[in-house]
Amino acid sequence: MANPVDLVEVWRGDLLECVHQGHAVVCDDTGQVVAAWGDPETVTYPRSSCKMIQALPLLESGAGAHLTPEQLALACASHNGAAIHTDRVKAWLDDLGLTDDAFRCGPQMPADRDARNGLIRADQRPCQVHNNCSGKHAGFLTLTKHLKAGSDYELIDHPVQQACKAAFEEVTEENSPVFGIDGCSAPNHACTVHGLARAMAFFATAGDRSDRRSDAAQKLTSAMMRYPELVAGETRACTELMRAMDGKAAIKTGAEGVFIAIIPEKRLGIALKITDGATRASEAVIAALLVKYGVLDAGHPAAQARMNPPIKNRRAIETGFMRPAAILGL
Template sequence: MTNPVDLVEIWRGDMVECVHRGHVVVCDDAGQIVSALGDPDKVIYPRSSCKMVQALPLLESGAGAHLSVEQLALACASHNGAAIHTDRVGAWLRDLGMTDDNFRCGPQLPDDIPTRNALIRANEKPCQFHNNCSGKHAGFLTLNKHLGAGPDYQEPDHPVQQACKAAFEEVTQETSPMFGIDGCSAPNHACTVHGLARAMAFFASAQDRSDRRSAAAVKLTHAMGAHPALVAGETRACTDLMRAMNGKVAVKTGAEGVFIAIIPEKRLGVAIKIVDGATRASECAIATILVKLGVLDPAHPAAIARMQPPIVNRRGIVTGSIRPAAALR
């Protein structure tokens, strides 16, 4: 087994103060590794980085045939809970003839500061549609209504989650060895870093095929690139990086240091796992890899803000920086 490698360094003054280690795989449309760092066979939970995979049954089944491009973007989203997200999720629920009580994701205080402050000032509690996964769960509810299954769609043995598991195992080309329960209460199935990159390469090359699953993958990838603000939100890495690449590349973060990229013009999929789970490191790593692959301009502000952002103290003094380590450079 290969050990994780140094991917991102935290500098203070002239000294490396901290190092984030991890694993990286870039995969081609044949499922083969183009380049790798660390251990491609490391088993991980993809967390929210695989939401587009979980949305495949929504389209493959025909349940989501009527959905808009915006709704498909929300089905892949880990959003901030801003009005642009919650208004659309609320409308989606109404279209289904359902309410917030039909969700099983749980309430979450929004990451969007104006929305959070407005709730606090009004002495109101957050609802489930504020949950960053509410778009994914609206997709689950849509599929569940189509299937006519029971209300607890988040349970691992429910037909909705069984369909998601089948799609996940087929596009990763692996039998998942286990699952964990995600923050939104849905199961999150484990795979290798290679398997996750292989799944993203499936999405990246989907336009070359005409089967139902590939058509679904094309629609979901396009939706993410067309509506980056719905996938995450203002100031978020997913939104900023997709905007910087003019929607030609889809990227998605996941909890605990996971990040993926889908690059259709090169038929490449990328998967990153930072061992200690640091988001600052996964963002630096994905931006650096996108630059190396020639799809992100290193001079773009979104790239600079992730690849080598300054560390500023409380007096506004620059004390250091976050930088890609030699293996990434």
């Protein structure tokens, strides 16, 4: 990745011990770059940060017309596998007349402690419904049923994935140069950081328009902001920061240091990529940019926990701290 810049500093005592580099882009309502750090044309996989784009065909097709805002939030989620997530996804499967076997995302041990410990105590293995992407895949199954398409909905040439690719390329305004297979087995299409931010600006301004895609984008954004606990879960950055902003922005993390933000009231879209893939760095930068653009209080505990967390040793002695780099202008 060409020309990344220092975005996050990690200090121990008086020594700068670690620096996380990356790229970040802010786009306005026309899709133009209004601020950038690093190289906006860096190509990356958005990973789970683009789930709201993957959910567009679900609503545009009419397949999801009956879905609740909670289900739409789950379609955009990388959830913890807590009961509030899995109970809803199971009910969604029941509505489709399907079982866990219909999923193609694979089983995953829940990140939620209570759910994980419950499985261990019962000597049970996790199911695919526990997968953090099961809400997205329930959306895929809903679209598959609507299209009367084959069961292997995760394959690149399946109508569901072709619809997702078309939506992705249209809202990023780029021809994706390559795709990879994500952790949940669905294709993930690469784009530039600028393209991803441009797509998020499309979502941020969806309320200005009345076409079918914009209506879908507005509903998905609203669902994420209304149900932050379904988008991720307790202790997670997406959930805690969206709660702290109280409906001012929708945000979504992706694996390997990707994060996006949709800010309707500012008509802005944000995308960032940390080159070493560090989650602590992507969370620090997205929090800093949300503060910079006036939708997150810098003093809120959720913001402080990401931007300026103390570093403590095994005896709880504070040994250092982390902070956004000065280049971000806070």
